[in-house]
Amino acid sequence: MNTKLYLVEWRDACGGTKEGWRPLEDLKQIREATVFSCGAVIHIDDERLIVCPHIIPDEHGNVSEGDAEIAIPMGWVISITELEP
Numbered sequence: 001m002n003t004k005l006y007l008v009e010w011r012d013a014c015g016g017t018k019e020g021w022r023p024l025e026d027l028k029q030i031r032e033a034t035v036f037s038c039g040a041v042i043h044i045d046d047e048r049l050i051v052c053p054h055i056i057p058d059e060h061g062n063v064s065e066g067d068a069e070i071a072i073p074m075g076w077v078i079s080i081t082e083l084e085p
Contacts, residue, residue: 002061006035008051009078038083042066048073049080 012033039053040063052066 003055003057003063005052005083006041007079007083008041008049009081010035010037010072010076011078012076018023029062033079034078037070037072040066043067043071044074046074048062049077063078 014033015030037051037053039051039054042047042052042063043050048060048071050071053067054067055063056065058064068075076077
């Protein structure tokens with residue numbers, strides 16, 4: 001397969017726990033999450049990275065279709081590491 005796969009480490013926003021009303025001091029304890037996503041990087045530019053974990057390669061091994069993609073703002077990306085075959 002010609003498609004390279006990557007491990008992307010990134011920060012994600014958190015909140016909205018649906019626990020009801022809580023004191024502000026409790027709300028201030030909420031922290032963002034560190035997330036790991038794996039897949040093909042199907043787009044990357046200064047604004048965003050799109051990673052797709054489920055891919056179908058064409059007869060040349062290049063991505064022809066994908067599913068479950070996620071667009072991550074580049075400001076949230078911590079690292080992008082190519083995975084070894």
